[in-house]
Amino acid sequence: MASSGFMKKGWISLITAAMITVTGCGSTGGATDQPGQATVAPSESPPQTEKRVVTDAFGEVEIPTNPKRISALYREDYLVALGVTPIVQYYNPMWGKQDYLKLEVPLFDVTGSIEAMLVSEPDLIIGAGEVDAAQYELYSKVAPTFRLPDDVLADSRKTLTLIAELLGLSEKAEQVLADYEARIVDVKAKLNAAIGDEKLVVLRMNVVDKSMNIFGIHNTFVGQILYEDLGLKAPGFAEAMTEGNIVLSKEVIPELDVDHIILLPSNGTWEEESNTKALEEMKADPLWQTVPAFKNGHVYPVERSYWQTGAITANGLKMDDLLRLLAS
Numbered sequence: 001m002a003s004s005g006f007m008k009k010g011w012i013s014l015i016t017a018a019m020i021t022v023t024g025c026g027s028t029g030g031a032t033d034q035p036g037q038a039t040v041a042p043s044e045s046p047p048q049t050e051k052r053v054v055t056d057a058f059g060e061v062e063i064p065t066n067p068k069r070i071s072a073l074y075r076e077d078y079l080v081a082l083g084v085t086p087i088v089q090y091y092n093p094m095w096g097k098q099d100y101l102k103l104e105v106p107l108f109d110v111t112g113s114i115e116a117m118l119v120s121e122p123d124l125i126i127g128a129g130e131v132d133a134a135q136y137e138l139y140s141k142v143a144p145t146f147r148l149p150d151d152v153l154a155d156s157r158k159t160l161t162l163i164a165e166l167l168g169l170s171e172k173a174e175q176v177l178a179d180y181e182a183r184i185v186d187v188k189a190k191l192n193a194a195i196g197d198e199k200l201v202v203l204r205m206n207v208v209d210k211s212m213n214i215f216g217i218h219n220t221f222v223g224q225i226l227y228e229d230l231g232l233k234a235p236g237f238a239e240a241m242t243e244g245n246i247v248l249s250k251e252v253i254p255e256l257d258v259d260h261i262i263l264l265p266s267n268g269t270w271e272e273e274s275n276t277k278a279l280e281e282m283k284a285d286p287l288w289q290t291v292p293a294f295k296n297g298h299v300y301p302v303e304r305s306y307w308q309t310g311a312i313t314a315n316g317l318k319m320d321d322l323l324r325l326l327a328s
Contacts, residue, residue, distance in 0.1 A: 054166070057147040058136055064144065066168050067124035071117065073110065075128055075148070076101055077311030078163045081176050087120045095267065100306040100317055118142050126163060128153055154220055156310050180312060187319045188230045194327035198259035199235045200226065202307065203248070206266045210278055213266075214248045214256075216241030221310045225318060254290040260326065261293040264304040300325045 050065040072079050074090040080101055091097045091107035108116055110130075117125070122143040127136065131147050139145040146166060152158045157177060164173030202215040202222045216238045217227045223244075226232045235258040248256075265275045279301060288294045302321055306314035 054146065057149045058133065061140070061144055061146060063146060063166065064123050067166070069121060069123040070126065070167065071108070071120065071122045071124070071143075072126040072163065073108065073128070074098070074130070074309075075126060075159070075163070075311065076103065077309055077313045078160050081160060081312040082164055082167065082169050082172050084167065084169070087122055088117065096305070098305045098309060098314075100303065100314065114138050114142060124166070126166065156224060156312055156315065160312055176312065180316075183316065183319060184225075184229045187323060190327045191230060191232065191322060195232075195260065197233050199233045199257065200260040200262065200326075201235050201238050201256075201258045202226070202262040202264070204245070204264050204266055204304075204308075205275070205278060205282065206247075207268065207275060207278060208266070210281070212248045213245045214238055214241070215245045216243060218242065219244040221308050222318075224310065225315045230319075230322070250287060253287045256291050258291060258293050259296070259298060261291075261299045262307065262321075262325075263299055263301050264307045265301075266304070269303070270301045 051062050052065050053060050053062050055061075069087045070079060070084060071088050072086055073088075076086045076089055076098065079086050080103075086103065086105060088106050088108040089097055089101070089103045091109050092111060093109065094111075097107060106116075106120065108120070117139070125139045125143050125145040127139060127145055127147045129148075129150060131139065131145075136145055136147055148159065148162065152162050157180075160176065161170070161173050164170050202219075204213040204215070206213065214237070215222050217223045217234050218241065221244075227234055235256055237252060237256060238258075263279070265272075265278075268275055270276060270279065282288055283294065283299070293299055300321075303317075306317040307321075
């Protein structure tokens with residue numbers, strides 16, 4: 001489990017120094033010839049809006065010092081944790097949206113036209129791994145766009161800290177993370193008392209072809225919160241995986257020595273007839289009946305949208321589920 005010391009201002013300053021170079025105010029900027037630094041050229045007339053130059057995954061970008069209208073596609077969770085309402089919410093017609101956030105804002109269809117983002121008039125767009133160079137260029141034509149670096153995206157705490165710095169909310173992030181750490185300590189103790197070293201894994205049922213994905217210890221949705229922070233034990237197969245998740249072959253199912261299974265559908269909810277039918281078929285399958293979790297009735301269908309998100313609010317909901325399912 002990560003120590004609480006990282007929440008101090010020194011830790012945040014380290015992240016800030018590594019990822020963001022704040023260079024002052026001005027309407028235009030020019031790079032120095034020193035690596036990793038940038039300066040803002042003096043403006044002949046006072047700027048209408050204070051800006052600063054920051055460094056993201058693609059280089060330097062000038063953003064507002066205090067942005068108010070924020071888009072953070074599929075990272076809205078972090079905005080909500082910081083008390084910020086995004087101007088739009090990520091939506092994919094094949095997958096849906098993050099329902100658990102309960103946002104009442106326009107949906108932005110990531111498979112559609114960029115014009116929908118233009119209409120929303122963002123001050124700042126925050127992108128993640130799904131934003132490639134071509135998309136980054138498109139978004140940048142709408143508003144200043146910051147692409148979160150991949151090494152930050154792998155850690156929910158670093159992601160929250162960096163987004164908070166971009167928004168001028170570092171003190172708020174410190175409090176959020178302090179509360180988050182305290183919750184982890186409490187939940188970890190209760191789960192340890194309830195199940196000890198019993199093994200747990202997360203599986204996703206793919207509704208279309210009935211295949212099953214297994215999430216390993218390096219999966220960004222569950223790896224950090226379940227196995228690192230809460231100290232839960234993974235079955236050997238999941239522990240040995242180098243990928244975040246893979247399709248579980250039927251030949252491996254009898255070897256899946258796991259005591260508890262968190263199960264989510266790839267789409268929809270467990271109330272839908274197609275998902276319910278697929279779950280019943282899975283429970284009746286002789287192969288799955290060889291797995292301890294199935295034999296002992298320790299398979300737990302859960303809501304998918306926050307189990308497929310590794311962010312702060314989602315992780316809080318995961319902890320709620322774990323206490324309800326394992327420690328009540």
